[in-house]
Amino acid sequence: MNSELEARAALRDLQALARQMSLYPTGHPSVGEALLHGEASLEKLASEGDGEAVITFLGDSIYLGRRLLPHASLEFSALLRTMQSRGIESITLTSPISGGDVADLGAFVAGLSGDVPAERTIRLNESPFSRSELETAKSGGLRRSYGRSLDVLRGMAASIESGDDFDLSGAAWAVEQLVEQTISQPSAALLLSTMKSHDEYTFFHSVNVCILSIALGRLISLPDDQMAPLAMGALLHDIGKVRVEPSILQFPGRLDPAQWRQIKLHPQEGAAAILAASAPYQEIAATVAFEHHARYDGAGYPAAGRRERDLHFYSRLVATSDTYDAITTRRSYRRAETPNRALHVLLNGAGSMYDPDFVRAFIEMVGVYPPGSLLTLGDGSTAMVTKPAEAAGDLPDVVLVRMADGSYPDHPVPWSLEDQEVVDQVLPEQAGVDPPALLEQAGVIVTTV
Numbered sequence: 001m002n003s004e005l006e007a008r009a010a011l012r013d014l015q016a017l018a019r020q021m022s023l024y025p026t027g028h029p030s031v032g033e034a035l036l037h038g039e040a041s042l043e044k045l046a047s048e049g050d051g052e053a054v055i056t057f058l059g060d061s062i063y064l065g066r067r068l069l070p071h072a073s074l075e076f077s078a079l080l081r082t083m084q085s086r087g088i089e090s091i092t093l094t095s096p097i098s099g100g101d102v103a104d105l106g107a108f109v110a111g112l113s114g115d116v117p118a119e120r121t122i123r124l125n126e127s128p129f130s131r132s133e134l135e136t137a138k139s140g141g142l143r144r145s146y147g148r149s150l151d152v153l154r155g156m157a158a159s160i161e162s163g164d165d166f167d168l169s170g171a172a173w174a175v176e177q178l179v180e181q182t183i184s185q186p187s188a189a190l191l192l193s194t195m196k197s198h199d200e201y202t203f204f205h206s207v208n209v210c211i212l213s214i215a216l217g218r219l220i221s222l223p224d225d226q227m228a229p230l231a232m233g234a235l236l237h238d239i240g241k242v243r244v245e246p247s248i249l250q251f252p253g254r255l256d257p258a259q260w261r262q263i264k265l266h267p268q269e270g271a272a273a274i275l276a277a278s279a280p281y282q283e284i285a286a287t288v289a290f291e292h293h294a295r296y297d298g299a300g301y302p303a304a305g306r307r308e309r310d311l312h313f314y315s316r317l318v319a320t321s322d323t324y325d326a327i328t329t330r331r332s333y334r335r336a337e338t339p340n341r342a343l344h345v346l347l348n349g350a351g352s353m354y355d356p357d358f359v360r361a362f363i364e365m366v367g368v369y370p371p372g373s374l375l376t377l378g379d380g381s382t383a384m385v386t387k388p389a390e391a392a393g394d395l396p397d398v399v400l401v402r403m404a405d406g407s408y409p410d411h412p413v414p415w416s417l418e419d420q421e422v423v424d425q426v427l428p429e430q431a432g433v434d435p436p437a438l439l440e441q442a443g444v445i446v447t448t449v
């Protein structure tokens, strides 16, 4: 385990501790257990960092020492906001961490106490780093909207699981932000939509499908007042998966008929949950959730036998973005495919699985080398596409992420494909790069607001 993973574990345990402390009284077994986990993971983080570790919460980013924790701002967006609302900019941990300090920290973060940890093995706002020393990640509204959309989905999934009522106003607000951001920065939004999470596959996938669907809606000149309902349908299309057992969703092999039956229920389950919630855009979102696996030729589920003219326009659009994002993501039962390969799958299914007009529009939108593509160049170096080509015949914008000699630059380097031959397209593991980290490091390129 490296320190980055330990930092994530520590943040996760701190988040869980604050939650348990706000739910249960001191002395409750759940609080006791969360305290033990928190103490163990904070201690591990500090002791393996030469006895000290500093976590900084700055803007939309989380840092360990001077290093940005890629992806953490999305995974811990709720914790990041809590920290900011409690005025915590940094946490300095010194080994050995005292259990009393962990309890004080949990109570402080949960808002139950104004007392900072007394024994000073955990210190707040005493970071030795100045802001200028931290790697800059110019994060903006787009990343924030992505994070809030994830939070909305997390909250909604928890409500569905516990049978609580929920309304869609939070989701409506989140998609309106995403629509605005995606329209004002389409290239950055397409690049951000390549974010993946193995642990929270469905949530990240849903936000990605939402961004791709908004961008596609824009390309086909969908009127402004139709963008938010379309985005709502896209964001919630898979919400019914909350009802499917996680062991089935992550099953690493072929599903048996009983498992398939459960998977195939998620469109109905999703539509029912959305209809049981309160407006806005509820009917249209329920329709998209219900129809997103119905094929253009009338096959698919659960609306088998219907023809394309019966399927809602939004359902056919969302099915296209859904397929693209799903194929480019690694799952427990299959590897990820390159963006280019995903376009071939869409093309092969155009007219049978997918609406050919949307497939054509999608390819026009992302180009031959979609954002996030990793290209092996003639000299052996690897470049990542950050912006699709403006017009047919133009070249996409790229950054160099792996040098010809196999070494890695400290930061992605803006590069040109001029005079370069693209010899192959590879997956992140083949290139030895971590696209979420690259995306955040390339923050200047990713977000300009």
Ligand SMILES: [Fe+2]
Binding pocket: 237, 238, 266, 292, 293
């Ligand atoms: Fe689905």
